[in-house]
Amino acid sequence: MKSTQLLTDRLIQSIKADTGRIQITDARTQGLKLRVSRTGHKSFAVMMRDKAGKYTTITIGTYPDLSLREAREVACQIRVDMRTKGLEKPRTYANSKVGKITLRELLDEVQPVFAQTKKGWRPRGGPGSSAYTRNTIERVFRPLLDKPVERLTAEDFGRAANGYQPVRPLKGKDTANGQVSRALSYLSPVLDWAAHRGRKFDKIGAGRATRLDVAELRRVHDPATNDPTIKGKRQRVLSVEDDRCHLPASTIPCPKENPTPEHPSEE
Template sequence: MTDQKTKRELTDGFLRSVVVEERTDFSDTKVEGLQVRVSHTGKKTFAVRARAPSRAIQRVNIGSYPELKLAAARDMARELIVKIRQGVDVAAERREARAPVVAKPTLSDILSEYRQVATAKGLGIWTPSQPHLQPEAERSIRAVFAKLLERDLTLVSTMDLMIEMKAYRRVGRTGKGDTANGRVSKARLYLMPVLDWAAGRRRFRKVGAGRLPAIAAPDASETVDLAVDDPKILGHRERVLDEHELTRLLPLLTYPAPQIEGLQTPPEKDFRFIALRFILLTASRVANVEDALWRDIDFARGIWTKPSIKNTKGKQIVRSQIVHLSDAALALLKALPGSDMSNPLAHVFPNTNGGPLGNWTRFQEALNRASGTSGWHRHDLRRTASTLLDQLGVDAVMVGRVLGHSVSREDKAAATALRHYIMQKQIRSHVDAPMKVALDLLAEVYAAMEADGRSMARVA
C-alpha cells in the first residue's frame, strides 16, 4: 500500500470528518512542515517534517488528534521546525527525554533506604537506640565496607566484598591492629538481607517485597564467612569471671579512673572503668550502657529506662526495658559529672569527645595487665552478673527480667492473665521492687569481693 499525499489548510472540521481508504498524509498549508497522517482505521497522527542543514529529512510524530488540538500542534510544529533547521536531532532529543532515568544508587544510599524499611518493620538491629545514633547493623556494615560505600552498587562485585572483609582491621588509637573476623562476620550477616532486598532475591523475590526498582546487587552469601575457620572465635561463649578475677578487677573499676600503664586518657575523662562496673551492677549489654543518656535516668524513682533493647526471640518489634537500680548503682551515677541533669541528652558514660564509648581493644589489654586477668571480654561481665544472681538464689524469671528477656512462649497465657490483676503501680512507697532487691544483693557481693581485693593489695 502506497501513502497518499496532499496539501490543504487543516481545520478542525476537516480533521473530524476526514475518511480515507488508504493511509494518507495531509500537509498543512498554514504551517509548512506540519502534517497529519490519517489511516484507514480513522487514527489521525500529527507529525513535523523538515530538512536539516545536512539536507537530511527529519520526520517526528508529535501527537494524536483530537488529544492534541490543532492549534497546539501548529505551535509545536513551529518550534520543532526551527530546531531541525538549526541542526538539532529532534527525534533523538525526544527519545532521550522519554527514556526513564535509571538511578545508580551507592551502597551508602541502599543502606539508608533499607534502614527506613527495617525500622518501619521494627527490626531492632536496624532501629537506632537514640535518634542521633546509627543502628548496630548499619554501623558494622559501614565500618567493614567503608571503601565501598560511595561506589555504584551495581558495579560492586562479590570479590570486592571479599577483599574488604579480608582487609578489615581493628582501628584504635595506635592505628590498625589485628584482624577482626568476628565483626566482619556480623557485618557480612547484616549485609546479606540488604543486598537481597536491593536485588529482589530470596525472601524479597516477590514483586513489592524488595526494592523498586530492583538493581543488580552482589550476593554477599557467596562470600566466605571468615569467622568459621578463625580459632579465636568459638561461637557461643560460656566465659564468666570467677571470684578471684573479680576480686582483682573490682578495685580498678572506679571514677575518676585509675592511672594504669598504657592508657593516656586523663582520669576525669575516662569513663570506661566505671562503665564496666555499671555493667556488672545491672547485668546490661555493653551497647545499652554505651548509649545511655542522662534523660534515661530517674533518680526520684530509682530507675533506668532503656529505650531499645535487643529482642532475644527474633520478633520484629522494638522493646524498652525498665531497670530498678540498686543503691550502689544509683550512688555510682550520682557521683558522675552530668548527674545534675544540666544536659539530659548527654551520655552518662561519654568518650573524650562527648559521644558514646568505643574502641575498647587497647583499654581491655591495659586492664588485663593491671588486674592480672585474661581471656575475658567486656560482654562476659553481663554473663558473670546473671550467673551470680542465679547462685544467690534469685529465681530464673527475675534473672530474665534483669536481663531484659521477653516472656517465654510457655508463660504467655499466664502472663497475659496476670496483667489484668498486677498493675505497674507502687502501692506502698517503702516496698522495694523485687528487681532492686536482687540487684542490691548482687552489689553486696561485689562490695565484699572488692574489700577483699583492696586488703590483699595493701598486704602485697
C-alpha cells in the same frame, strides 16, 4: 499484537505474551511503548519523529528495573530533546540515576524499612542517631560506600571484607573477623531486598520498589568460619533486658519444695 491503553503497574505485571509479541502504546505519554516478548521480557521504548520528520525508536529500559513513572519522565525528556531542541540523539536519559545509586544511598533507603521489624536497624539514641547494624556495615565496607552499588561485584565485597583491619585491637587480637562476619550477615539481606531475591523478597511489593542488579554475598568467604580465636565460650554481660527475661524463671520454686497434688513430695 498492538494496542493503545493507559499503562499501569498492575496491567504491566499481568501481561503475558503467550501467543506472540505484544506492543502497547501508553495513552498518557506520547511515544511511550511497552514491549512484551514471548519469553515474558518487558521493556520500554520511545517511538517518535524527530525535528526533520525521521521516524526513530529508542529503547530506554527494562521493567521493573525502570519503573513506569521513570519511563514516562524519560519519554518526555527525549521528546523535548529531539522535537523541540532538534538534537539528533537525546541527552543522557533521566533514568541514568537508577544505575548510579550508591551503597550509602541504598542503606539510607533500607534503614527505615528494616527498622520496622529489626531492632538492630533502629537508631539507638533517637531519630538523629545511628543504628548498630548500619555502623557495622559502614565500618567494614567504608571504601565501597560511595560507589554505584550495581557496579560492585561479589569480588569487590570480598576484598573489602577480607582486607578489613580493626580500628583498635580488642583484647590483643589483630583481626576483626567477628565484626566482618556480622557486617556480611547484615548487608546480605539488604542486597537481597534491592534485588528482589530469595523467598522473603521475591514477591511483588516485598522488595525495593525498583529492582537493582546487585551482587550476592553468599559467594563471599566469611573469615569467622576458620578463626579459632572466636570459637568456644563467648564472653558476654547480660543486659537489663536479658535480666528481665531470666529473673522470673529463676524465682519459680521447685515443685519438690512446694508440693502440689500433681507433684507430691517424697517421704
